[in-house]
Amino acid sequence: MSIHPILQIEGLSLAAKSKETLVNNVSFSLGKGESLGLVGESGSGKSLTLRAILGLLPRGVTQTGGMIKSGASSAMVFQDPRGALDPLCPVVNQLAEVVYYRQQVNRKASRIIALELLERLGLPDSLKRSDRYPSQLSGGQCQRVVIAMALACKPGILLCDEPTTALDVTVQRQIIDTITDLQHELGFAMVFVTHNLAIAANLCSRLYVMKAGRIVEHGDTLDLLQNPTDPYTQMLIDSVLPVPELEGSGA
Numbered sequence: 001m002s003i004h005p006i007l008q009i010e011g012l013s014l015a016a017k018s019k020e021t022l023v024n025n026v027s028f029s030l031g032k033g034e035s036l037g038l039v040g041e042s043g044s045g046k047s048l049t050l051r052a053i054l055g056l057l058p059r060g061v062t063q064t065g066g067m068i069k070s071g072a073s074s075a076m077v078f079q080d081p082r083g084a085l086d087p088l089c090p091v092v093n094q095l096a097e098v099v100y101y102r103q104q105v106n107r108k109a110s111r112i113i114a115l116e117l118l119e120r121l122g123l124p125d126s127l128k129r130s131d132r133y134p135s136q137l138s139g140g141q142c143q144r145v146v147i148a149m150a151l152a153c154k155p156g157i158l159l160c161d162e163p164t165t166a167l168d169v170t171v172q173r174q175i176i177d178t179i180t181d182l183q184h185e186l187g188f189a190m191v192f193v194t195h196n197l198a199i200a201a202n203l204c205s206r207l208y209v210m211k212a213g214r215i216v217e218h219g220d221t222l223d224l225l226q227n228p229t230d231p232y233t234q235m236l237i238d239s240v241l242p243v244p245e246l247e248g249s250g251a
Ligand SMILES: Nc1ncnc2c1ncn2[C@@H]1O[C@H](COP(=O)(O)OP(=O)(O)OP(=O)(O)O)[C@@H](O)[C@H]1O
Pocket: 016, 017, 022, 040, 041, 042, 043, 044, 045, 046, 047, 048, 049, 058, 059, 060, 061, 195
């Protein structure tokens, strides 16, 4: 548990309209600037937990128990970057719109801040023009724009829902490095959802393992990966394929 948490979740339970429990008695806390990983198989309730923190549960899902206490604003980076952008609006305009509403500056200032954010995220100058639409960007570029949008909200907590799953491995690495650099620079805390243990291990100091809506194990990342006590955590670790030693590599 964090000593001075900026996010506290206690006994969170979520259910579908059919009364089926989807998230069951989930508790964790997050300290300022800390990174916490939620890992587990598909359908284990990771995304719904993030959405509950953001206050954006999908239609048909309700909170049936527990409480969420947050001392900072949250912003979310979604799994499908292209789907998170409006295909009919130039990317720079979309970003400027978020700045305008969230930072409450005038239109001219919001555009200047949007251009600075695009630069900070390492996007090419061509994207600053108003004739560039999401369909003209690569998946990695779209994800950088989505991250810029989240940062435009000046979040104290960045909620990342498998932000690299839809990207190829080299781009995944670049995006992870970008998020790490930005976190060091801006100091936001992060809840990072992934089913990729290697990514979670690189980014997060603590891991929570979810299965069928429940937390089955949690702990400091290295300790948990080296000494898992729950068979499901062990199974997740065992399912990571090792890179075979290359013949004649001299290793
Ligand atoms: N709107 C909804 N109505 C009913 N059930 C839902 C709804 N959204 C999600 N669920 C169910 O809730 C459970 C948890 O879903 P969730 O999206 O949180 O899983 P996840 O761990 O994030 O999976 P993934 O890694 O595939 O994104 C799943 O069984 C899913 O089918």
